[in-house]
Amino acid sequence: MEHFLLGRRATGALIADPYSAAPRGPSRMAASRLPILLAVAFSSLSCILSHSNREMWFQDLFPPNTCPINAKANTFYGIMFDAGSTGTRIHIYTFVQKSPEKLIELEGEIFESVKPGLSAYADQPEKGAETVKRLLDMAIDAVPRHLWKKTPVVLKATAGLRLLSEEKAQALLLEVREVFEESPFLVPEDSVSILDGSYEGILAWITVNFLTGQLSGQNQHTVGTLDLGGASTQITFLPRFEETLKQTPGDFLTSFEMFNSTYKLYTHSYLGFGLKAARLATLGALDMEAVGGQMFRSSCLPKQLEAEWHFGGVKYQYGGNKQGETGFKPCYLEVLKVIKGKLHQPDEIRGSSFYAFSYYYDRAVDTNLIDYEEGGVLEVRDFERKAKEVCDNMERYNSASPFLCMDLTYITALLKEGFGFRDSTLLQLTKKVNNIETSWTLGATFHLLQSLGITY
Ligand SMILES: O=c1ccn([C@@H]2O[C@H](COP(=O)(O)OP(=O)(O)O)[C@@H](O)[C@H]2O)c(=O)[nH]1
Ligand SMILES: [Ca+2]
Structure with missing residues (x-):
């Protein structure tokens, strides 16, 4: 650990705030009146000008952190x-x-x-x-x-x-x-x-729990966090049961102290399981060495599609299953191959709710599951419902990203088969808390x- x-x-x-005004020492008090008045006049001017970001020759003589009238x-x-x-x-x-x-x-x-x-x-x-x-x-x-x-x-x-x-x-x-x-x-x-x-998972957990006021005061009800990036994904929560600690591999647990409390968190970052890396894995193109004018096809893409995609400085050619199957069922099986048996499933999370952001948020917005400004609360099954709707009607969604079906199916499979959440697990989709x-x-x-x- x-x-x-x-x-x-x-x-x-x-620790004293190093940015606050320097204390006035007795030696200054003992100085004669004229130099004091001049000093105050110059340093006030210096302070005012320093806020305007224009350089003046006398600025270094009176460092702004000694500004007598520095309100900020x-x-x-x-x-x-x-x-x-x-x-x-x-x-x-x-x-x-x-x-x-x-x-x-x-x-x-x-x-x-x-x-x-x-x-x-x-x-x-x-x-x-x-x-x-x-x-x-x-x-x-x-x-x-x-x-x-x-x-x-x-x-x-x-x-x-x-x-x-x-x-x-x-x-x-x-x-x-x-x-x-x-x-x-x-x-x-x-x-x-x-x-x-x-640390990526822990630091995001700190952000969310700080912004929601859970890291101060007595009654702390911290929330778990799910971050789905382009190339990796993180899950972080504070285990409530001793059993969870016992069942968890040591390198999934990290302790830290903050704001007078010690937290022992469950956290893990799965590299290669971000949304875009998962697209490549589903297409069988994640191993970058294998790329060379090859066409990668998937049942998660519109049948007639043939296109190019740039990710991480590499160009990929991809397309739909022209002759073969398309739709949610075959797509889910394809995506499952990427996920099945690869992630640790802590029992405790099945019944709890999580904050989810990044691509969870973006794809929920893209499919009108939530409002961009407001966010919202969803159940895991809402992603599955949308995935079915999009994958089984790809022609209706042809103005959206060609990957929309694959992305929603991946999110569904990641939550259910990857982390082991229930259909009814609640997800609080959040982009900003108090505008942060x-x-x-x-x-x-x-x-x-x-x-x-x-x-x-
Ligand atoms: O300040 C940020 C940074 C990223 N994202 C989201 O994070 C996802 C992209 O992940 P990123 O590029 O950070 O990939 P990573 O390196 O984490 O795998 C997209 O949904 C972004 O909208 C966000 O919402 N706010
Ligand atoms: Ca990120």
């Missing part, structure tokens, strides 16, 4: 990049420490994304890093100049880079690191890396701020 320390017991005094002295920022298999995203979080004895509060998030993901630039790492630079330029505008040097910037890559060769992944990370080094932000050690799969993305990036930013001593 891994032990992942994400927090510290708040027994003593909290307790505000600080964290920049977290999510280099996912299908896109790269920047999250710029704003936090406020209202008083030293209180936990930091999340004030807001600026979010932007680009497609494709970094792994599509496996052979052009400089071009890949340019996409990161364009996103980072947003942070230059979003973060006040005087906080640039104190604002950490970190990029964590997920399954897309995990699937690349070590050499290609490292070349991409190196180029991104150079972009960070050239930026005015704080670049911590190990600021550009591949995120371990088990339900992404592992917020949990990762808490961890980062803690490791830098900015919070606990």
Whole structure:
């Protein structure tokens, strides 16, 4: 079992907020009146101008964190990049420490994304890093100049880079690191890396449970999380029964402490079981070496379809079963081959409800199961019903993605045959809570701020 320390017991005094105004010492009080007035005038001007992000010659003389009238002295920022298999995203979080004895509060998030993901630039790492630079330029505008040097910037890559060769992944990370080094932000050690799969699940669990208020106070009813990415999928929950702990392989359990509590979580990331990787697996094309002008066919695709698809920088040709069967039944059997017997099934989850996001959310929106803005609660059987409807009427859905039938069938099979959920298991489909993305990036930013001593 891994032990992942994400927090510290708040027994003593909290760490002082390094971004807050510096205390005024007695030596300043003893100085004569004229220099004080000049200093206040200049430093006030410096503070005002620093918020406008324009550089002035006297700014370094009066660092803005000594601003006497800096109303936002307790505000600080964290920049977290999510280099996912299908896109790269920047999250710029704003936090406020209202008083030293209180936990930091999340004030807001600026979010932007680009497609494709970094792994599509496996052979052009400089071009890949340019996409990161364009996103980072947003942070230059979003973060006040005087906080640039104190604002950490970190990029964590997920399954897309995990699937690349070590050499290609490292070349991409190196180029991104150079972009960070050239930026005015704080670049911590190990600021550009591949995120371990088990932390990906834990950090998303922290985000969702923090945003829903389950990590503070006495009556904590934490919720499990399901993340379905392009190349990997994660399941994470807090086991309630001793039996679950006994039946679970050791590397599926991770302990960590946060906000005065210790959690022993069940978490696992299945690499190659993300929605897009599953498409390739269903088509029999996951082994990238095997590709060479070959046509991959499936009963989950419209009969007459023949097309090309680019994923992770590789081109695939795929099409429908021109002569053979199409529809939900044969498709389900095809998809089952990818899943059957490959995933661990904890008994405990059968009767509980989970938060589900990423492609669970997107496909539920695409088929009008939920509203894009509102999200909603579904049962596992709703995905199966939709999969049948789409797969058995593919001609009616020809304006949607040709993969819609395959995707819905995969989601159904993953939930039922993969994780072992019941037809009636409830899924809370959520993209944002209080306007903040339900992404592992917020949990990762808490961890980062803690490791830098900015919070606990
Ligand atoms: O901040 C984010 C990042 C990703 N996604 C969703 O995550 C899926 C794509 O997964 P990703 O590219 O991150 O693949 P991974 O690397 O996790 O396998 C899509 O449904 C996206 O809409 C999202 O909803 N919000
Ligand atoms: Ca992801």
